Amino acid sequence: MVLTFIVAIVxxxxxxxxxxxxxxxxxxKLKVVEDLRIAEVNEILPNANCGACGNAGCYDxxxxxxxxxxDPSKCTVGGQDVIDEVSRILGVEAGSSTKMVARxxxxxxxxxxxxxxxxxxxxxxxxxxxxxxxxxxxxxxxxCLGGGECVDACQxxxxxxxxxxxxxxxxELCTGCGLCAKACPRNIIEIHPVDRxxxxxxxxxxxxxxxxxxxxxxxxxxxxxxxxxxxGVVMLDNLAVINYSKLDISKIPLDKCxxxxxxxxxxxxxxxxxxxxxxxS
Amino acid sequence: MTIKTFRGGIHPPEYxxxxxxxxxxxxPAPGQIFLPLTQHLGRQAIPVVKxxxxxxxxxxxxxxxxxxxxxxxxxxxxxxxxxxxxITSSGFPKDTITIITNGQxxxxxxxxMDPETITPDDIRKRVADAGIVGQGGAAFPTSVKxxxxxxxxxxxxxxxxxxxxxxxxxxxxxxxxxxxxxIGGLKLILKVLGVQKGIMGIENNKPAAIEKMxxxxxxxxxLSVVVVKTKYPQGAExxxxxxxxxxxxxxxxxxxxxxxxxQNVGTAVAIYDAxxxxxxxxxAALTVSGKGIKNPKNLIVPVGTPIKDVIDHCGGLTDxxxxxxxxxxxxxxxxxxxxxxxMKATSGIxxxxxxxxxTKQETTCVRCGKCVEVCPLNLLPTRLARLTxxxxxEDAEMIGITVCMECGTCAYTCxxxxxxxxxxxxxxxxxxxxxxxxxxxxx
Numbered sequence: 001m002v003l004t005f006i007v008a009i010v011x012x013x014x015x016x017x018x019x020x021x022x023x024x025x026x027x028x029k030l031k032v033v034e035d036l037r038i039a040e041v042n043e044i045l046p047n048a049n050c051g052a053c054g055n056a057g058c059y060d061x062x063x064x065x066x067x068x069x070x071d072p073s074k075c076t077v078g079g080q081d082v083i084d085e086v087s088r089i090l091g092v093e094a095g096s097s098t099k100m101v102a103r104x105x106x107x108x109x110x111x112x113x114x115x116x117x118x119x120x121x122x123x124x125x126x127x128x129x130x131x132x133x134x135x136x137x138x139x140x141x142x143x144c145l146g147g148g149e150c151v152d153a154c155q156x157x158x159x160x161x162x163x164x165x166x167x168x169x170x171x172e173l174c175t176g177c178g179l180c181a182k183a184c185p186r187n188i189i190e191i192h193p194v195d196r197x198x199x200x201x202x203x204x205x206x207x208x209x210x211x212x213x214x215x216x217x218x219x220x221x222x223x224x225x226x227x228x229x230x231x232g233v234v235m236l237d238n239l240a241v242i243n244y245s246k247l248d249i250s251k252i253p254l255d256k257c258x259x260x261x262x263x264x265x266x267x268x269x270x271x272x273x274x275x276x277x278x279x280x281s
Numbered sequence: 282m283t284i285k286t287f288r289g290g291i292h293p294p295e296y297x298x299x300x301x302x303x304x305x306x307x308x309p310a311p312g313q314i315f316l317p318l319t320q321h322l323g324r325q326a327i328p329v330v331k332x333x334x335x336x337x338x339x340x341x342x343x344x345x346x347x348x349x350x351x352x353x354x355x356x357x358x359x360x361x362x363x364x365x366x367x368i369t370s371s372g373f374p375k376d377t378i379t380i381i382t383n384g385q386x387x388x389x390x391x392x393x394m395d396p397e398t399i400t401p402d403d404i405r406k407r408v409a410d411a412g413i414v415g416q417g418g419a420a421f422p423t424s425v426k427x428x429x430x431x432x433x434x435x436x437x438x439x440x441x442x443x444x445x446x447x448x449x450x451x452x453x454x455x456x457x458x459x460x461x462x463x464i465g466g467l468k469l470i471l472k473v474l475g476v477q478k479g480i481m482g483i484e485n486n487k488p489a490a491i492e493k494m495x496x497x498x499x500x501x502x503x504l505s506v507v508v509v510k511t512k513y514p515q516g517a518e519x520x521x522x523x524x525x526x527x528x529x530x531x532x533x534x535x536x537x538x539x540x541x542x543x544q545n546v547g548t549a550v551a552i553y554d555a556x557x558x559x560x561x562x563x564x565a566a567l568t569v570s571g572k573g574i575k576n577p578k579n580l581i582v583p584v585g586t587p588i589k590d591v592i593d594h595c596g597g598l599t600d601x602x603x604x605x606x607x608x609x610x611x612x613x614x615x616x617x618x619x620x621x622x623x624m625k626a627t628s629g630i631x632x633x634x635x636x637x638x639x640t641k642q643e644t645t646c647v648r649c650g651k652c653v654e655v656c657p658l659n660l661l662p663t664r665l666a667r668l669t670x671x672x673x674x675e676d677a678e679m680i681g682i683t684v685c686m687e688c689g690t691c692a693y694t695c696x697x698x699x700x701x702x703x704x705x706x707x708x709x710x711x712x713x714x715x716x717x718x719x720x721x722x723x724x
Binding site: 116117118120126128129141207 | 706
């Protein structure tokens, strides 16, 4: 009887000893030295895993930053604070990152855009589906579909749909990650530096007559802004497009635009010429 | 003997009685016609006329761009007014040639040929020159279908006279009114492909057409009529092949991979006319039906006629008309712009009334499995829609989303009113994009 106990104890104890020594050897031989800074950097990052930096997620970004493969300033989401902190840990020069924000370049809400007759859209409210199945309820084929897919895509609660059926970006919360721009099937949302204030709020490529018919807020391709702008605005396929590297806001006759398609972001806030910050190219 | 068919499918109310006894009526050319450059699957045709060009009926106005494309001919005499954009029945604007008609009726067709002595290559060339596209709905250029790769062994040609979409009676009228052209067209197709065996598939709700065709084929030993069950989508290519031959076209393969080529009854008539009269495809035979139209009719309309003119020809809309659909009720598209033109493959215009247009509240999937039961392609519609909503496109691809032909059987059956087809169509588009990216990165 006693022998049985001894055999059991010796067997289990022996096995324990063998495995423990194997583990001890493995610990020494197979040791992977991980840079402690990776964990430290990872702590500081926003951990939204949004992918705006182009990496698989925040941890991936942390690894690459520590390896020196990417610049800390690539994390636009974290803002200047995070960049400074990461640079301090790594002991590198803090790069500067301009705060980027998403801009919704369509002002054709339910009130402005003409609606289709006799063909009310009936189906999923998702923008991608609407774009594919008949093109939604509006007559404009380039404008906002109002399905809110951008709002669903936003990880930072920085967007909402207003009463007019258009998405609104809350500038303070927007990190410029670009997920909303990717989600939009009509490519209405663009990511711009926050101090860029003048935009063409229309993507419609219809001829002047049609664009006037489909939306009150459309660029009707009159070309006045382009003619006066000295290359700051060019007309591409019936649409005014701003060339920010050449833009001189004082030359643009904003009051001549009958549909207010070219306008400042905050149309209600009158920005005087002196207050306009230098444009970032 | 049981009637041949496939697994799954549905049987919606037919409403064929509205127009099945109405003889084809020719509609005169309207004042203005619109000829979209993409009335077929494949590359957009290239215009060969300019603004101000004078055209006569049958004249080429746009030539095919490459092999998978089709030329377009003017159905009227008149002057080219504009080369611009026009909303088409797909709901999107397309490049279009606008012609103002001048009321003249002279026509410049190609020279007629004798169907008995014509060679296969001549038939093929004529079909391509005449701009013939599949009349079944997909508008695939017929000449491409008549040019199978030499290594494929074609055993039989199936002529599709099912017309499984409710309301439509165009193919039925063709079989009753022009049986000689239907059979003549079938024989020409057989000749091109060098095939002996021709089979006509007709649903058993068309006894008059079945009898007429059987009478016509009494002395033909290689041509026969097979009666199939009245069921939607019996007229879909893969379904009819399965019903008639018992062979299943594998996913991603074509009917020619199982030895069959299928053509629509309307296409056979178009081929026959192109050979015997030299007439390019410049008219569309269609059914104008539904309770929202005053006088439902079967019409032969010049291609490019705005839908509005066609509706006016049928007495106009009733007061409670609510929805206008181009195509059949199952796969057609709702219209919001009635200047949108009739195209080469337009098979019907339907007007539904307010009482018929239901907008039901979508509810959660109750996992009843009805959509799985009826799917003719043995897919899992509810799963595919869900995976698309979750953006799990790879998973959707694995369970065969690209096989779906968007027949709408699942959505018709769904007790929870889930818009399954819309979701699946989105998923298909995303998967096709993924596959393109994948093959681009491999090369």
